[in-house]
Amino acid sequence: MSLIALKRNMPRFNKLIKLVAHFFSFQILIQATDAFSGVLIVRHLSKPEYAYFGIASTLGVSILNIAIGGLGSYLIAEGIQLKEKLPIFSKLYAEIYAFINKKKWIVIGLSIPLIVFMFYRNDLSNYRIAGFLVIITIDIIIRVRMQLYQSVFNIWERYNTLQTFNLAGSVVRLLLVLTLGQFFTAETAYISIVISYAVQLGVLLHYGKQFVIPVAAIDKDRYPDFQKLYVSQLPGNLYTYFDAQLGVFIVTFFGNISLLADLNAASKLSLIVVAVNAFINNFMIVQFAKISTRGKFIKFLMVTCGFFILIYCIAIFLIARFPMLFIFLIGEKYVNIAPLLYLVVINICLGNFSGLIYSINYSKIWIKKVWISIPMTILLQIIMMKYMPPSDFSHVWYYAMVTAVPTLFVNIYFCIKGIKQLPTT
Numbered sequence: 001m002s003l004i005a006l007k008r009n010m011p012r013f014n015k016l017i018k019l020v021a022h023f024f025s026f027q028i029l030i031q032a033t034d035a036f037s038g039v040l041i042v043r044h045l046s047k048p049e050y051a052y053f054g055i056a057s058t059l060g061v062s063i064l065n066i067a068i069g070g071l072g073s074y075l076i077a078e079g080i081q082l083k084e085k086l087p088i089f090s091k092l093y094a095e096i097y098a099f100i101n102k103k104k105w106i107v108i109g110l111s112i113p114l115i116v117f118m119f120y121r122n123d124l125s126n127y128r129i130a131g132f133l134v135i136i137t138i139d140i141i142i143r144v145r146m147q148l149y150q151s152v153f154n155i156w157e158r159y160n161t162l163q164t165f166n167l168a169g170s171v172v173r174l175l176l177v178l179t180l181g182q183f184f185t186a187e188t189a190y191i192s193i194v195i196s197y198a199v200q201l202g203v204l205l206h207y208g209k210q211f212v213i214p215v216a217a218i219d220k221d222r223y224p225d226f227q228k229l230y231v232s233q234l235p236g237n238l239y240t241y242f243d244a245q246l247g248v249f250i251v252t253f254f255g256n257i258s259l260l261a262d263l264n265a266a267s268k269l270s271l272i273v274v275a276v277n278a279f280i281n282n283f284m285i286v287q288f289a290k291i292s293t294r295g296k297f298i299k300f301l302m303v304t305c306g307f308f309i310l311i312y313c314i315a316i317f318l319i320a321r322f323p324m325l326f327i328f329l330i331g332e333k334y335v336n337i338a339p340l341l342y343l344v345v346i347n348i349c350l351g352n353f354s355g356l357i358y359s360i361n362y363s364k365i366w367i368k369k370v371w372i373s374i375p376m377t378i379l380l381q382i383i384m385m386k387y388m389p390p391s392d393f394s395h396v397w398y399y400a401m402v403t404a405v406p407t408l409f410v411n412i413y414f415c416i417k418g419i420k421q422l423p424t425t
Contacts, residue, residue, distance in 0.1 A: 030163065033170040035329075036178045038268050042330045044122035044184040047261035049304055052186035055265035056132050057193075060139045062241040063111050067144055068234035071096050071226060072151050073362045078291050079155040087214060092222070094215040097148060099226045100119040104144055108137055131187050135194060138329035142197045149204040152211050154286050161207065166277075169200035243377075262393055265334050266344045269319065269326065289363040294422040301360065301419075308356055312349035319345045334391075350401060354408040357415050366418035376406035 076098050082089040112133065119129045153162040160314060173196035180188050284304065291297045319326065320342040327338050361367050379404045390396040 012147055030167050030170050030343060033167070033174050035053060035169070035268075037174045039329045040188050040267065041184070042179045042265050042334075044182075045189060047184065047258050047333065049184070049189075050264055051122070051188045051258075051260040053120070053126060053189050054260065054267075055122070056136060056186065057191050059111070059115055059118065060136050060143075061135070063107055063140050064143050064147070064213065066107045066237045068100055068142060068147060069103060069181060069230040069237060070362075070367060071100055071230065072147065073365050074226065074229055075148065075151050076155060076285060076289055077365050079151070080286065083155050083211075086211075087215075089211075090213045091215050091272070093148070093152065093212050094218050095220070095222050096226065097145070099219050099230075100144060100148070100221060103230065104140060108140055112232065128187065132190075132349075135187065135190050139190075139194045142194065142201050146197060146201040146204060149201070149208050149212075152208055153204070154283075156211055157286060159283055162347060165200055165207070166205045168203060169196045172196040172199045172323065183198075227366070232368040232371070235374055239371075239374045239377075259393065259396075262334060262337050263396060265330050266337055266341060267348075268330060269341065269344050271349050274345050284361045285359050292423070294424050295418060297422055300370050300413075304360075305353075305356070308353065312353065315349060316342060339393050340397070343394060343401070347397050347400050347404070350404050350408065354411055357408070357411040361411060361414050361418060365420055366414050370407075370410055373406040373410035376410075377403055380406065385395070 021059075045053060075093065078092060079089060115133055115136065116129055119132060124132075146420060150162060153159075175192060176192035176195055177189075180192055284360070288297070288300065291300060323338040323341045324340060327335050358367065358370070381399075384399045384402055387396050388398055390399045
């Protein structure tokens with residue numbers, strides 16, 4: 001790049017650096033607040049109660065992913081083009097929400113037997129199972145709409161506004177944990193999280209009125225496109241849904257409820273990449289969606305991947321060198337897992353990088369055939385089940401590491417394939 005071109009692009013570069021720095025500054029504050037809340041939950045709950053909390057959280061995320069079914073990708077890809085035409089954009093949003101809302105109730109209804117089985121299998125009483133059914137349902141209702149509205153704010157690139165709302169939710173979450181901590185059960189811990197989501201949604205709806213206006217009527221012109229995308233994502237989402245619950249079942253079958261609690265506690269290390277995930281899902285997706293030429297896309301991709309790989313290397317080094325700092329936070333009852341925490345972080349980073357590539361593909365709707373990773377993953381799972389069953393803490397993470405490889409390779413393949421289809425100029 002010539003000196004003249006460099007000078008010409010310097011204001012844009014400085015603006016980008018300022019935006020990224022501001023984003024991560026906000027994220028550090030948000031994640032510090034969430035980390036404190038998470039640590040308090042781990043410390044206040046017994047191992048069995050924390051395992052129940054983990055089961056409920058996993059079920060909630062799995063149901064949410066199936067309900068939305070990749071339609072957020074359509075909203076972002078199309079919304080970028082339509083955002084200046086508010087009535088048309090609002091109609092698009094209304095159609096997507098109506099489509100997802102119908103799917104949501106179907107998924108919740110079909111999930112009830114599995115939710116009952118997962119808790120009953122782990123010796124939870126009937127009245128507590130009923131309570132979890134209600135809480136999980138409310139959680140899904142809130143988060144479906146919240147996730148779509150977050151996409152709306154991202155389309156308008158109101159990142160700082162969205163960060164402020166996320167911080168408000170985190171503060172509410174912390175206050176609830178501090179207030180209810182002495183009375184914690186798995187249910188009250190989960191309720192505190194759901195209430196904080198409700199606060200976030202309320203704020204998003206109030207300030208989002210300028211981006212989404214009421215629509216008099218919804219037609220179904222785009223429904224065939226929605227259905228095609230939803231069906232293309234259904235195999236992967238169903239696999240993830242059942243695999244997550246099967247993972248809980250396998251761990252408690254080969255191990256016990258205490259091992260499940262150890263795994264859930266160790267998974268709190270994912271906080272090291274939560275800020276990274278937020279940056280990807282709120283900022284990077286929109287930036288990649290706006291790029292229409294191959295050369296610019298590849299350059300941005302290389303810089304992005306290099307940046308995140310550097311973060312992963314630093315994270316792995318730090319946890320391998322100082323594992324007891326994490327144990328100090330979550331409590332001495334988890335000291336048995338300290339020597340193996342580096343395996344957890346390697347898995348987290350591997351999954352995060354795969355998620356990064358998927359998010360890049362998501363921005364361009366290059367995700368319609370990612371289901372082909374499923375048979376390869378299942379084959380590896382069967383092989384690993386035979387030769388290294390997840391019966392202890394280390395084997396669980398080796399199992400997870402190996403079986404994550406097909407998804408990573410498939411995401412990379414479709415990213416390369418999609419790039420080749422972009423115009424050169």
